[in-house]
Amino acid sequence: MGFLIFLIVILLVIGYVVMDGYNRLVTLRNRYKNAYAQIDVQLQRRYDLIPNLVETAKGYMKYEQETLQAVISARNAAFTANSRAAKNPGDPQTMKQLDNAEAMLTGALGQFLAVAEAYPDLKADRTMTQVMEELSSTENKVAFARQSFNDAVTLYNIKRELFPSNLVANAFNFATAELLEEAAPEVKAAPRISF
Amino acid sequence: MNFFEHQDRAQAHTQKLLGLFALSVLCIIGLIYAATIVVLHLAGIGSSPQDCLTSSPPETATQAVLLSHATSSQTMPQTVLTIGNSAQSNSETLLASRRSRSSRSPSRSRSNFSGGSNRPTTNSPDHRSGDWGDGYTLPRSSDRNRTSTQQTGCTAGKLALWQPHLLFWVFLSTITVIGGASWYKIATLQAGGSVVAQELGGRLLIAETASPQERQLLNVVEEMAIAANIKVPAVYLLDHERGINAFAAGHTIETAVIGVTQGCLDQLTRDELQGVIGHEFSHILNGDMRLNLRLIGLLHGILFVYLTGRILVEWNSRDYRWLWFLGLALALIGSIGLFFGRLIQSAISRQREYLADASAVQFTRNPDGIAGALTKIGNFGSQIRSPQATATSHLFFGNALSLSMLDDLWATHPPLLKRIQRLGGLQGNFALATEQYGGSSHALSSNGMAIGFAGGSAGTIAISNSSPQSNPDLDLQKALQQPEGATAIVYALLLHPEFRDRQIEYLRQIEAAAVVDKTLELSSQIEQIKLRERLPLLDRAVPALRQTNVKKLFGGVQGFARVEGQWSMSKFIVLMILQQRLAAKPQPEQFSSLSEVWSDCEQIIAAIAQAGQTNGQSKPDAIAYAFRSGLFRLPGVREQAPSTTPPTGNFNQLKQSLTRLNATSPKLKQAIVDACSYTVLLDSKVTDEEAELLRAVAIVLDCPLPPFLEKRPVAARRK
16 A cells, blocks of 8 residues: 555656656757747848948948948848748758858958948948947847857757756657857958958 | 856855755744743643643643644544644633633534644634633634543643644744735735836836937847847836946846946946846846745745734733743744845845856856946946835835844845956956945845846945046046037137136136036046047037037137137137038039139148148248149149149138038049148148148048048158
8 A cells, every 4th residue: 555655656756757857848949949030030130231231331431342342242142042041941052051141241241340440430420320330239139149049959958968858858859959050161250451 | 257157056056045045944933833832831831730630621732732643533533623823823722721711611522633634613602702802813813722622641731842733833824924924025016027117217218219329228138138038128227327237127027127227328338238238137037036026025924923023022911921922032033034034135146146147148258248347337336326216125124123234244246356256357457445335226126126237336436546548538438428518528629728718718608607617627638638639539529519509619619719819720620520510501512623613622732731831840842842732633633723832811711612612523522632631641741730631621521531540640751
């Protein structure tokens, strides 16, 4: 009689542990999927914002036609790559192209921002200050969205590999999640600012 | 900074402290139990042996408890039911026992001892009414009674230390008292985050109507929300707070809001602001406000124990001195418990602050941001002055404990120095001589409503060896952002050493006293600024100047010149730039060919050539040479007849020329500016006067500044 009760208690404890582990894994998995979707939202915002910003800056930065051109063309390339990737999700080739295009765009924007810093006339103008703020903020948001995704994936993977929950994870087929790759090495160089 | 490790450590510490808190609550219960036993013993209950052997209701609650516990329900069908044993019910039952001793009614026993459940049983109706009818009402009047029992094993007069049943009831009732009071407190404190923010004087920021500074704040909050992976909370701005501080309020992620002081926006850079907001997001994400609220609720519950004791002490029980003792014991236990509870709560709060700092680094991946903000707080203070801040505190904490709060043990935030060290080191030449924590920020977080960024007023922190440049810069920066300050800067730039007093006198007549004072204040700092940097300063003042009476400003500048008796080039430049920036009317294009504006071009280039040679010796040859070379840079110069000597003119003519040139085509304007630049660079020397004039020309003609103007002055090359 006592043994039966003991057994029931043990089973209940095990059941609770399994349930808890499963629920936490599900929660963490959904969090990182949400974070991934957020990246796309920010990228779209960036695509929409860039043409307007460049137009506003054109009037002031007459000496910087090349930089502006680079930004616009990089933006268009990234936009097409993104649309193509949306049509074939998961295809590694298009994903790679998207990553490269995004990296080029980040580099071009970085160059643009650095160059704009050298124009105090530009900086004094109120509209342009706001425009620069929006641009910096958009870049930050894209970066933070990626960072947040990586953090969420890390938390999920940790939980997946810790002791009691790894048994649950294997039992219910929770796969390891992939972190976002870094930008292509040739674009990692900081933008050259020539005085 | 390895923030994950710091976060784990802070979480572990919090768990330990929470365990300590629970332990202390258990200790309180244990002490109450011990006190109950002692008091009962002292009250001499259980002294008459013959009561034990009769069938009358047992005199001592303790004896009855022993009996009912010792026998199981099967063997003793007439076993009495339990006796509630909180402090109150104890006294009630004892009261009942005294009364019922006199009126002995045969007792009926009920056999309903089922698994420890307590159904209130009564002897007889008259008992009930009689026992509790003398106005002895306590908040927890438990309706318990004892019925008679067949006694066996009555321990007459002996005090048993281990009485599990008593312990159980002490436990249960104390938990109920504490839990009930804390639940009540939590329910009353559970105002939504926006309510708290508004009480503190916050203004909700809306994206469409936000100023650029506020817009930046909103952007920063959005960025942190993305990094923390939660929804964007509402943002409130405390306009009238000059200290650097921020708070998070609201107990769930959905109702959370963030509040920021105006001082934050004014003093902090974007990175530092991001660090502060990240810190606040950590509070929201980790539920620190909810935790704080629960702790406060529990402390309120412990306070209730203390209050119960005090009620018992003050209730004039003539007959029952033991009540008084019990009350005293409860009050003592309650206050000690409150003391240690507050200590633990403060310790938990400090750990959560460390956790928040580490999480801020996780979100921003930049420890310098938050470290910089902390450094600035160390220099400038974080005190919240809003009177509503103290009003939202709950004064009874102050009344219950009349202990001084100015102690590190009670600080809700860790010391600034330690926080900066954990983030990875001190920045700049900043040293904290002394630290003191004011009371108002305590109040802010002591009621669990909002958790701030830095504790207390750092206003008494001594600043050590701040370099002379940094202080004026900050003064100027602050002045730049206000209309008054910006106006003062303009006037200070124009003060001439010789005519200073008359200029100030003139200024007093046209401008407000505040502006005049500010002008005098800033003039010494402005004098230290190099000539080359004065015009950029003017440019930076423009946004704030737009909000002032622009005509008055122009009039003031002209008045300064009148006082001096003549126009100087610098005044002229300043006036032209201000007019262009603040009152420029869109000019229709009137001239498109060089011939129409030829004389104006000559004027301008002559002025620039002149300006390049103003180091005491005017070499007319050099000026003429520069003049002609500059002219020849203009497109279509061959068709014109350049003068051999540069024309001289007064400022009025110069102004007219510039105005006319402003009405030419952009291409021509650009060409003119290029020619001017060439003139300036001709002798490989860029003097300050040349630079200023060139800059003014470029601004007035609405052309981009030639890049070399921003570089440092080129060292003079000897010819």
